[in-house]
Amino acid sequence: MPNKPSIFKRATVARSRLFRADEIHLRFSNGEERTYEKLCTGGPGAVLIVPLLDENTVLLVREYAVGIEDYHLALPKGAIDQGESLLEAANRELKEEVGYGARKLQFLKKINLSPAYMEHGINIVLAWDLYAQRLEGDEPEPIEVVPFPLADLLQLIMRPDVCEGRSIAALFMAREWLAGRLQVDSPLVTPEAPGHGQ
Structure with missing residues (x-):
């Protein structure tokens, strides 16, 4: 796997009520440089x-x-x-x-x-x-x-x-x-519900 490019500059170029657009300047491990735009969001997800x-x-x-x-x-x-x-x-x-x-x-x-x-x-x-x-x-x-x-x-x-x-x-x-064909690491959660367990 190649080394991740380094970010040498980042600037916000646009902002709305829900989104932020950042311009990100990258330098790849082979020396190539590129500028990308990234749509960013706030909040916990x-x-x-x-x-x-x-x-x-x-x-x-x-x-x-x-x-x-x-x-x-x-x-x-x-x-x-x-x-x-x-x-x-x-x-x-x-x-x-x-x-x-x-x-x-x-x-x-x-x-x-x-x-x-x-x-x-x-x-x-x-x-x-x-x-x-x-x-x-x-x-x-x-x-x-x-x-x-x-x-x-x-x-x-x-x-x-x-x-x-x-x-x-x-x-x-x-x-x-x-169907039992997909395994996940997180446990099953059983939250309390009205009338549950009564």
Whole structure:
């Protein structure tokens, strides 16, 4: 593996409410120098949840995406609030977007969206043993929840309204973990839930 290039200059060239763009000057181990732009984000990160209503039914959400200027079908997701663990954030977002909490949560993997120019990543969490509980979220309109058979995953990903790569990757990882073909290092978490253990 080659040596990582050294950063000899960094400057912020643009800033918005959500993002910061940095210009990064690099020197590679062979002496070549290049300038890259990197989209930076603040905050503790984000979660994407694969909620299982039962062993073969995943819950998806249909919501508006300004990037494509249309509605699309994807997994629920959201930012991790300050002071929250990623699993607490996953359970909160699940309650806000889907109307369920989870008695069992499993972190699968953190993935990066476009590592060539963006530092943002998202933590994939599998959630099951669900119970009904809704929290007020910050969505501008009600979110439609769409159950779909996990066994029909290939049919799902070929639908024109399913276009988000991170949701597709998360669904495949969840399917492989459930089948015992994917090993992860993090432990299963069972948060307390209303009525659980009574």
